[in-house]
Structures are given as structure tokens and as C-alpha cells.
Amino acid sequence: MRNIALKLSYDGSRYHGWQRQKNAATVQETLENALSEVLKSNTKVLGCGRTDAGVHARVYCANFRTEGKIPADRLPFALNALLPDDISVSAAAEVEEDFHAVFSSVRKEYTYYVHNGRFKDPFYRNRAYFYPERLDLGALREAAAAFVGTHDFSAVRSVGTNVKTTVRTVYAFEALEEGDLLALRISANGFLYNMARAMAGTVLYAAIGKIKPEEIASILGSGDRRLAGPTVPPHGLYMTGIWYGGESRAAALFNNRQ
Amino acid sequence: MRNIALKLSYDGSRYHGWQRQKNAATVQETLENALSEVLKSNTKVLGCGRTDAGVHARVYCANFRTEGKIPADRLPFALNALLPDDISVSAAAEVEEDFHAVFSSVRKEYTYYVHNGRFKDPFYRNRAYFYPERLDLGALREAAAAFVGTHDFSAVRSVGTNVKTTVRTVYAFEALEEGDLLALRISANGFLYNMARAMAGTVLYAAIGKIKPEEIASILGSGDRRLAGPTVPPHGLYMTGIWYGGESRAAALFNNRQ
Numbered sequence: 474m475r476n477i478a479l480k481l482s483y484d485g486s487r488y489h490g491w492q493r494q495k496n497a498a499t500v501q502e503t504l505e506n507a508l509s510e511v512l513k514s515n516t517k518v519l520g521c522g523r524t525d526a527g528v529h530a531r532v533y534c535a536n537f538r539t540e541g542k543i544p545a546d547r548l549p550f551a552l553n554a555l556l557p558d559d560i561s562v563s564a565a566a567e568v569e570e571d572f573h574a575v576f577s578s579v580r581k582e583y584t585y586y587v588h589n590g591r592f593k594d595p596f597y598r599n600r601a602y603f604y605p606e607r608l609d610l611g612a613l614r615e616a617a618a619a620f621v622g623t624h625d626f627s628a629v630r631s632v633g634t635n636v637k638t639t640v641r642t643v644y645a646f647e648a649l650e651e652g653d654l655l656a657l658r659i660s661a662n663g664f665l666y667n668m669a670r671a672m673a674g675t676v677l678y679a680a681i682g683k684i685k686p687e688e689i690a691s692i693l694g695s696g697d698r699r700l701a702g703p704t705v706p707p708h709g710l711y712m713t714g715i716w717y718g719g720e721s722r723a724a725a726l727f728n729n730r731q
Numbered sequence: 732m733r734n735i736a737l738k739l740s741y742d743g744s745r746y747h748g749w750q751r752q753k754n755a756a757t758v759q760e761t762l763e764n765a766l767s768e769v770l771k772s773n774t775k776v777l778g779c780g781r782t783d784a785g786v787h788a789r790v791y792c793a794n795f796r797t798e799g800k801i802p803a804d805r806l807p808f809a810l811n812a813l814l815p816d817d818i819s820v821s822a823a824a825e826v827e828e829d830f831h832a833v834f835s836s837v838r839k840e841y842t843y844y845v846h847n848g849r850f851k852d853p854f855y856r857n858r859a860y861f862y863p864e865r866l867d868l869g870a871l872r873e874a875a876a877a878f879v880g881t882h883d884f885s886a887v888r889s890v891g892t893n894v895k896t897t898v899r900t901v902y903a904f905e906a907l908e909e910g911d912l913l914a915l916r917i918s919a920n921g922f923l924y925n926m927a928r929a930m931a932g933t934v935l936y937a938a939i940g941k942i943k944p945e946e947i948a949s950i951l952g953s954g955d956r957r958l959a960g961p962t963v964p965p966h967g968l969y970m971t972g973i974w975y976g977g978e979s980r981a982a983a984l985f986n987n988r989q
Contacts, residue, residue, distance in 0.1 A: 484853040529854075549850060558856040563849075591821075592807055595742040596787075598816040706985070 474538040476572055477545055478723050479504075479518070479552075480564040485529045485707065486599040487559060492523045500524075500560060504535065506553040511548070512541040521574040522664075527599070527707035531584075534727060536574045550610060555670055568722045577723060580644065582660040582714030585705065587674035590653040599625050601654060602709035608655070608680040610648060614620050616679030617646040617657070619689035627696035629672050630665035638664060639696075646672065657681065660714065670704045678702035732796040734830055735803055736981050737762075737776070737810075738822040743787045744966065745817060750781045758782075758818060765813040769806070770799040779832040780839065780922075784966035785857070789842075792985060794832045814981055815892050826954065826980045835981060836922040838902065840918040840972035843931035848911040859912060860872065860967035866938040867912070868906060874937030875904040875915070877947035885954035886989050888923035889962060897923060897954075904930065907948050918972065925962050933960035 481504070493505070501520055508516045516669045521534040533611035542553070542569040548565035556562070571577075581685045586601035588594060620629075623642040630639065641675045675692070677682040684692070686703060692700045717723040739762070751763070759778055760888035766774045779792040782958045802807065806823035814820070829835075844859035848850060851861045878887075881900040888897065907914040915931045933950070936942040942950070942960060950958045975981040 482853050484856060496965050531854075553850055558851060559853045561851045561853050592811055593816060593819045595817045596739050596789075598742060600854070 476536060476538050476539060476568050476570055477548070478534055478536045478566055478568045478572060478574070478726060479548065479562050480726055481533050481535065481560065481562045482531050483529065483561070484535065484559040484599075485524060485527050489526045489527065490524055491520050491533075492595065501535075503557065503560060504552075506535065507552050511551045512539055512543065512553055514539070521578060522712065524637065524710075524712060525667075525707045527602075527709075528710045528712070530712040532716075532727070533712055534574045534578075534715050534723070535708050536568065536572060536723075537662050540605065559619040564726055565720050566726050567604070570727075572717075572721065572723050577717050577721065578663075578715050579718045580660055580662060580714075580716040581664060581712070582658065583668060583669040584659070584713040586709045586711065587655040587673075587677065587726040588653060589655050594653070597654075599708045602705055606681050608677070609682065610650075610655075610680065612682070612686050613676045613680035614648050615686035616676045616684065617648060617672075619686060620646050620659075620676075620693070623648065624693050625696060626665050626668055626693070628692050628698055628701045629668050629675060630698070631667035633666045636665060641665065641668070646676075646730050649674070660712070670707070670710055671701055673693050673700075673709070675702035677705065732798060734794060734796050734826050734828055736792055736794045736808070736824055736830060736832070736984060737806065737820050738787050739791050739820045739982055740820065741787065741791065741819070742817040742857075743782060743785050745815075747784045748782055749778050749791075750788065755961075761814065761818060762810075765810050766795065768813055769809045770797055772797070774798060774913070777832050779836060780970065782967045782968075782970060783925075786968045786970070787966075788970040790985070791970055792832045792836075792973050792981070794826065794830055794981075806808075807886065822984055824980050824984050826984075830975075830979065830981050835975050835979065836973050836975045838918055838920060838972075838974040839922060839970070840916065841927040842917070842969045842971040843915040843927060844914040844967045844969065845915065845931075845935065846911060847983065849915050852911070855912075857966045860963055860972045861987065862935065864939050864975055866935070867940065868908075868913075868938065870944050871934045871938035872906050872946050873944035874934045874942065875930075876905060878905075878917075878934075878942060878951070880906050882951050883954060884923050884926055884941075884951070886950050886955070886956055886959045887926050887933060889925035889929070891924045894923060899923065899926070904934075906934070916971070928962045928965070928968055929956075931967070932963040935963065936960035 518535040518537040545565040588601040769975045776793040776795040803823045846859040
């Protein structure tokens with residue numbers, strides 16, 4: 474069986490998240506339907522993460538196994554012709570037999586977009602979290618820095634899925650100003666459920682003075698979800714990067730930013 | 732009666748254009764409903780132009796008359812609280828008694844966004860026209876320059892509304908590259924029906940070699956719509972500016988770019 478990795482992006486506004494579920498449109502199901510039609514065989518894909526309803530992906534990886542003979546580089550054209558305009562496949566490559574979209578990944582990046590304007594912007598509807606408060610970006614960045622490193626992230630996750638450990642390593646947590654948008658960019662070896670949105674909510678609380686940056690360490694230490702900031706809404710969240718190990722073919726596909 | 736001008740922006744994707752019509756949601760009707768609620772009195776607005784279904788506005792002017800006492804600078808907050816997230820009011824000011832959103836304007840600007848990428852981008856759905864062809868921007872700019880000046884623009888309009896004259900003055904027609912987006916920015920003293928979209932379609936034809944830039948003058952001279960390029964789809968079109976005359980209060984509101 475060939476093992477093929479797809480690089481895709483999607484606007485999550487019209488979907489109930491990535492993962493297939495009954496009676497609701499999901500990105501996985503939409504992709505599987507297009508793929509099954511192209512390959513003329515019922516085909517299941519494995520996604521690199523379960524994004525929630527309304528969450529977007531600028532970069533996402535899904536892999537699948539097939540006996541089909543279609544050259545991998547024809548797949549983006551064939552799939553895009555069938556996919557709705559809010560899902561797009563930009564690359565496909567045959568990868569190693571043991572490649573797994575989740576377990577082969579060594580690093581992931583999420584970016585949370587905050588629209589810090591005076592009035593809502595129609596073009597950020599479903600795309601960025603409107604947050605008109607005056608922000609202290611110095612305090613926000615100080616709070617963000619306190620998350621970097623290897624910690625137990627129980628204080629900034631929602632309980633929902635079983636995980637072996639709640640320890641993760643955050644490599645970077647940066648705040649980038651892009652006009653009236655604030656991009657909160659977090660990369661880590663993995664994310665707990667709702668961790669990116671709770672971290673974004675917590676640094677926003679620091680930016681409006683509701684949490685002091687120097688309290689972040691003890692909030693993480695407590696493991697108490699109630700001490701951190703809120704889980705901010707899904708529509709501001711984008712998966713923006715995934716990295717794969719070593720010299721693998723998936724690494725060549727994903728590890729270079731466009 | 733007070734005469735109040737509103738500065739607004741909207742994502743036109745979910746609307747059947749600006750102008751109120753039976754059995755279809757329009758921007759005008761949505762705004763009038765919010766305004767009537769805020770002013771506690773049935774209120775009609777006059778818009779600066781009829782945008783078609785799917786067309787957007789980053790800058791739009793509407794004025795209305797009222798006996799209401801609400802301070803103009805409270806209107807953006809009051810209206811935005813009632814308006815859906817795809818319409819936003821960013822400013823309001825009491826203007827001269829004789830101000831008219833259409834007739835007082837001295838210049839308008841439309842920008843047509845073309846997504847010239849290899850694959851469709853989910854985040855440009857409903858927002859830019861996907862046009863993956865290889866473009867000769869030199870030819871496109873040469874064709875655009877041929878539209879500048881005072882001409883009869885019959886060859887690039889759709890017949891639909893009665894107008895006294897089909898002569899207009901185009902002040903500028905520029906092509907700006909913004910990443911994989913190409914912004915075709917046209918300003919004129921006025922636009923005929925579908926004129927901006929037909930002009931965009933015509934310079935795109937020049938960019939792919941279907942029309943020669945030096946033919947534009949004779950196409951305009953012919954007045955024959957069939958000789959120019961196609962009317963490109965509405966979702967790439969944005970109203971991006973409007974200017975008002977002299978020292979008027981509306982001029983202060985609209986004539987400076989944000």
C-alpha cells in the first residue's frame with residue numbers, strides 16, 4: 474500500500490471541526506468524500522490533530538493509504554476540483570510506509586488572531602477575535618514568555634480527552650503586531666485540549682491587568698484551570714505549522730515555510 | 732431635521748447587494764432596521780451607490796435625516812451592537828442640510844482583488860477572484876493606463892440603469908501586488924453599471940494576451956461591449972473610497988484614508 478501525505482488548508486467556519494461525526498459537516502468527511510471519488514475507492518484519512526468547530530488551518534497534514542495508481546502530484550488538482558472553496562490541497566507526496574500524521578510530528582504551531590481595533594471589522598468575521606480593550610503588550614509578552622519551557626500544562630487545558638501526561642514543551646510564544654491584528658503564535662511539541670486558546674486567553678488577561686505576568690509560573694504550578702484566563706473563542710485560532718522528524722519525505726513537505 | 736452621514740464597511744457575501752428589495756436580505760434594509768431601532772423611529776437611508784450581490788465595501792457612505800437627539804458620535808456604538816458582524820459603522824457626523832451621499836460625491840474608488848496563486852486559498856473564498864493564469868503585469872498596466880482620462884465608457888458597462896451620459900473621467904487605474912493578491916484600483920468621478928468589473932476583466936485579458944494593450948483605445952472608441960473583456964465575478968470587488976467636495980463635514984469624514 475502506498476502511504477500519501479496531503480498538505481491542506483481550510484477555513485473552519487462552516488465545519489464542526491476536523492473529525493468526522495454523525496449529522497454534522499466536518500473537514501475530514503468532506504476530504505474523504507473527495508478522495509474516495511478521485512481514487513474510486515472508499516478511503517479514510519488520518520488528520521494531524523482534532524481542530525474544534527470554527528478553528529481554521531493554514532497548514533494541516535492528513536495521510537492515507539491507497540492501492541490507487543494516481544501520481545501524488547496530480548492529487549491537489551484532482552481534489553481541489555471536487556472540494557468546496559473553503560478547503561484546499563496545496564501539495565501531496567508519497568511518504569514512508571510508517572509515516573503517521575500525528576505520531577511522526579515533532580512540533581506544531583498554532584496562531585491565535587486578536588482584532589484589537591476600536592470597531593469590529595466585517596472582514597474579520599469568523600476570522601479573528603474582536604477584543605477592543607487597551608492592551609499592555611509589554612505585560613502580554615512577559616506573560617507569554619513564562620509559558621515557554623517544559624511544564625505541566627493542566628492549568629490551561631480543558632478536560633475531555635485522555636492523555637498519558639499533561640507535560641508539554643512550549644518552544645516559543647510570541648506576539649506579533651500586523652496592523653490592527655495581534656498574532657499570538659505558539660509552538661510546542663504537542664498541545665493539550667484547548668491549551669492554545671486558554672494560553673491566549675491568559676496572556677490577554679495579563680494585557681488588561683487581570684493577571685500579573687509574574688503569577689503565570691504559580692498558576693502553571695497549581696494545575697488549577699480556574700486560576701488562568703478564559704478559553705477564548707475558536708474562530709480566532711489557526712493551525713499554522715507542523716514539523717516532521719529527520720530526513721523524512723513529510724519533513725520536506727512541511728518543514729519549510731512557504 | 733438633522734442630516735447625518737455614516738461611514739460603514741461590509742462584507743457583501745451574505746447580501747443581495749446594497750439596495751433594499753423584496754424577499755432578499757440587503758445591506759440597506761439591515762442598516763435601516765438597526766437605525767430605526769436606535770432612533771425609535773422608522774428611518775430610511777440613502778446609500779452612495781448600488782453595490783451588486785456579493786460586492787463588498789471597505790468604505791461606504793449612507794446619509795439619513797432624523798429628528799432624533801442622539802449625539803452622532805454615539806451612533807457607531809449603538810448601531811454596531813445591533814448590526815450583524817458583517818456590517819460595521821466606524822464613524823458618524825452631522826453634515827450640511829443639503830449633503831447627499833450620491834450627488835455630493837466628487838470621486839469614488841473601487842478595488843478589484845485577484846488571487847493569482849497556483850491553488851485556491853480557503854481564506855479568499857468570497858473575497859477575491861481566483862485566477863491562476865500566468866499574468867503579464869506589464870501588459871496589464873499598459874492596458875490599465877489606456878482607460879485613464881475622460882472617455883465614453885459604453886464598451887465596459889452593462890446596460891441596466893438609465894444614465895444621462897456614458898462619459899466618465901477615470902483618474903487612476905493601478906495594479907498593486909500584495910503577496911499573491913493583485914489589487915486593481917480604479918478611481919473615477921463616477922462608475923457606470925458593472926464598469927469596474929468590466930475594466931478589471933479587460934485588463935486581465937490583456938495580462939493573458941487575449942487583448943493587446945494598444946487595442947483599448949479603439950475598444951473604448953467603438954462603444955461595443957463585446958470587444959472588451961468579461962465582467963469578472965462580484966466577490967472580488969470592493970468599494971474602497973469616496974470623496975466629497977470642498978470643506979464640507981462629509982469631506983472631513985471621508986477624504987482622509989485611515
